[in-house]
Amino acid sequence: MWHEMWSTSPAGSAAAIAFWTIVVGCLCAVPASLLGTFLVLRRMSLLGDAISHAVLPGLAIAFLLSGRVSGWPIFLGAVITALLTAFLTRLLSSTGMVNEQAGLGVVFTSLFAIGVILIGRAAENVDLDPGCVLYGAIEFVPLESVRVGPFEWPRTVPSLALTAAITVAFVVLAFKELKISSFDPGLADSMGLSSRRIDFVLLFLTSIVTVLSFEAVGSILVIVLLVAPGCTALLLTDRLAWALFLAVACGCATSATGYSAALATNTSVAGMMAVSGGVLFVIAWAFSPLHGRIAQVLRKLQVDLRIATDDLLAYLFRKEELRGQPDGVEKHDFVRHPILERLALRRAVRKGWIEPGSRNLQGPGRLTPAGREVARSLVRSHRLWESFLHRDFDLPEDHLHEPAELAEHFLGPDLQKELVRELNAPKIDPHGQTIPGTASEK
Amino acid sequence: MTSTAIRPAATASPVDTPILEAHNLTVAYREKPVLWHVDFAIRGPSLVGIIGPNGAGKSTLLKAVLGLLPVGSGHAEFFGQPLRKVRNRIGYVPQRESVDWDFPIQVLDVVLMGTYGRLGWIRRPGSAERELARNCLAKMGLEGLEHRQIGQLSGGQQQRVFLARALAQRADLYFMDEPMAGVDAATEQAIFRILAELRDQGKTVVVVHHDLRSVPERFDQLLLINQRLVAHGPTNKVFTAEILRKTYGGRLAILDELAVAVKTGQPST
Numbered sequence: 076m077w078h079e080m081w082s083t084s085p086a087g088s089a090a091a092i093a094f095w096t097i098v099v100g101c102l103c104a105v106p107a108s109l110l111g112t113f114l115v116l117r118r119m120s121l122l123g124d125a126i127s128h129a130v131l132p133g134l135a136i137a138f139l140l141s142g143r144v145s146g147w148p149i150f151l152g153a154v155i156t157a158l159l160t161a162f163l164t165r166l167l168s169s170t171g172m173v174n175e176q177a178g179l180g181v182v183f184t185s186l187f188a189i190g191v192i193l194i195g196r197a198a199e200n201v202d203l204d205p206g207c208v209l210y211g212a213i214e215f216v217p218l219e220s221v222r223v224g225p226f227e228w229p230r231t232v233p234s235l236a237l238t239a240a241i242t243v244a245f246v247v248l249a250f251k252e253l254k255i256s257s258f259d260p261g262l263a264d265s266m267g268l269s270s271r272r273i274d275f276v277l278l279f280l281t282s283i284v285t286v287l288s289f290e291a292v293g294s295i296l297v298i299v300l301l302v303a304p305g306c307t308a309l310l311l312t313d314r315l316a317w318a319l320f321l322a323v324a325c326g327c328a329t330s331a332t333g334y335s336a337a338l339a340t341n342t343s344v345a346g347m348m349a350v351s352g353g354v355l356f357v358i359a360w361a362f363s364p365l366h367g368r369i370a371q372v373l374r375k376l377q378v379d380l381r382i383a384t385d386d387l388l389a390y391l392f393r394k395e396e397l398r399g400q401p402d403g404v405e406k407h408d409f410v411r412h413p414i415l416e417r418l419a420l421r422r423a424v425r426k427g428w429i430e431p432g433s434r435n436l437q438g439p440g441r442l443t444p445a446g447r448e449v450a451r452s453l454v455r456s457h458r459l460w461e462s463f464l465h466r467d468f469d470l471p472e473d474h475l476h477e478p479a480e481l482a483e484h485f486l487g488p489d490l491q492k493e494l495v496r497e498l499n500a501p502k503i504d505p506h507g508q509t510i511p512g513t514a515s516e517k
Numbered sequence: 518m519t520s521t522a523i524r525p526a527a528t529a530s531p532v533d534t535p536i537l538e539a540h541n542l543t544v545a546y547r548e549k550p551v552l553w554h555v556d557f558a559i560r561g562p563s564l565v566g567i568i569g570p571n572g573a574g575k576s577t578l579l580k581a582v583l584g585l586l587p588v589g590s591g592h593a594e595f596f597g598q599p600l601r602k603v604r605n606r607i608g609y610v611p612q613r614e615s616v617d618w619d620f621p622i623q624v625l626d627v628v629l630m631g632t633y634g635r636l637g638w639i640r641r642p643g644s645a646e647r648e649l650a651r652n653c654l655a656k657m658g659l660e661g662l663e664h665r666q667i668g669q670l671s672g673g674q675q676q677r678v679f680l681a682r683a684l685a686q687r688a689d690l691y692f693m694d695e696p697m698a699g700v701d702a703a704t705e706q707a708i709f710r711i712l713a714e715l716r717d718q719g720k721t722v723v724v725v726h727h728d729l730r731s732v733p734e735r736f737d738q739l740l741l742i743n744q745r746l747v748a749h750g751p752t753n754k755v756f757t758a759e760i761l762r763k764t765y766g767g768r769l770a771i772l773d774e775l776a777v778a779v780k781t782g783q784p785s786t
Contacts, residue, residue, distance in 0.1 A: 116620065248639055255630050259616050262682075265583045265609040266634030267601065313666035315621045 093334065095229050100330025100348060102235035103288040104300050106242035108326035110281050112305035112319055116257045121176065122161075122278070123301035125183035126285045127294040129160040131190025139193070150286060157282030160186060231291045238287055242280050246319065249273065254315055296345040300326055303352035310359040310366045325355055382484050383419035385453050388428055389483070391442050392450035451511045456486035458504035458511075459494045465505040466498065472505055534597040535560050536690055536721045537582070541591035544574070544581045550589065551577050553745045559738070564716045565723045566736035566752070570765050573743040575725045576612065579692045583609060595690060605635050608688030610679050612695050618668040618675065625663040627678050628653055631685025653684040658707065673704035680708055691715065691722045698727065709735055732756060
């Protein structure tokens, strides 16, 4: 099959069409996701959108001058208008009258409008299908081929491959400069690593990628490839280099899964690719172990469970203190969320802090010696904190319990020691209760 | 401290060449000047405080001197030379709020950025730079945090990361924009101790500072600014109630008034 793919005309078979469509998708995805990650980090992600609209007058003028709808003049016209967009935006924002985002909005819509008028007035007989502009025609990309070297390639592949290679080389070589100028442009400039120069290259490459991909995959898809993989990758990692790898992987996955989904549902390939870019983002948003929603909820539950267990142990400790003898858990001891309390009880038993009899709330489940130590430390933290608040914040006695109830779960041995030193080793808290000592000094 | 013995030896350049000289510097935002004809020369290793009210142009002065803002007229010289010739001898700590702390970058990487200027374009930091960055982190008491994402640090720790990065720049002249903003008292002390150490090694540190109460014991000389240079000189000469009132235009808060009165030993008027 490989032999067949490379030797026959690209349009030769269904497999070849599938292969080349995915290749073209990936060749757009690689540079777009790399550049897009930086655009997202620099809060410039609108740029791709703006450029893809603003190139229209460039396309129109190039067509009027050359009389052709494809080829170098069109490409050049598009790139020049793309750069003009960036330049005009800078010029506008440097007057200090409008901010950069608003400037961009004004410039690209105006240029787009000029483009629409130009095309409407002067090129009425050109077939400019709005569908093609929005969604491109990636399905037909393999159908037009050129001969480069010994092989025939789809027409867009060589230029896309070259752009992808240049972009990868730029990101690898100037990784350090991209990093510093994205994170701290002031420092970069003060060091002579001009962030403007990096900005310009980033902008230039983004223009070329947008224009090339625009032809191949349409204006909507190119925005998806510029924005979505970067956003998805940044949910998954805290390291820039990894974010770039993941963005590229995500961009290619977008292209491949989008194509398969389009085949399966018999819909637009570019549209499906855009959908799959969105789906990947939602998956990362929900399931990322780092910044994902589910991981966040689980982490919060974990803390809640620990606090509930702590409260249970401290409660039992106080009960013992009051009655002068060990006492078990009773049903009415549960004041908070019943499920959470039950889980906390189970956890305390599993950890060996409470005698197993209490598992089903039948029979007395008392603190084990280990559990008593944990509880002693908690109550110690609680009363030390109350003493500290009473002395340093001058709070009345009835305002002390609540903040201490929160703080006790987070005061470790080192902070306890510091509090003891600060308070000159108090024995009694503001309510007149004994502050329990540490395990060694009891 | 042996600083007085060290200082003359550590200045390689002739004693009369100022470390930093601003000639008639004027900076305008949208036609409206925010700094007028600022003219001063800083000599000798020194800890220099820039103080003045909000909107007086303190940060603007730093940025203008460093070429980060277009200058209307005038110019600045460093060690008697223009900026582009001596960039690697100059370190900069921007305001903490000027960067995005959610950026996907770890503590050690931020400190490594201090070495980028010396490396120049394209060349990458190697093991020597990593070693230096680790040492600088240790110096600021941040061992063990190398691989934390920077957003997970406290405000004081973030500021110390910036200081560690400045140390990694190994500059002779530092500009720091409010390095004490949002840090606790212990961190502020630690930072000032490091700054004094740098001064004792023959370096000059120019610090935009907000807290008038800690000025007298911290800085050797002061630049008092309110859109123009109100006064420049040794702290004990210019940190007077009169000059401060001139700088702050009668806008001195009651607590500051009192603090100044206590520090200068004269009752407030």
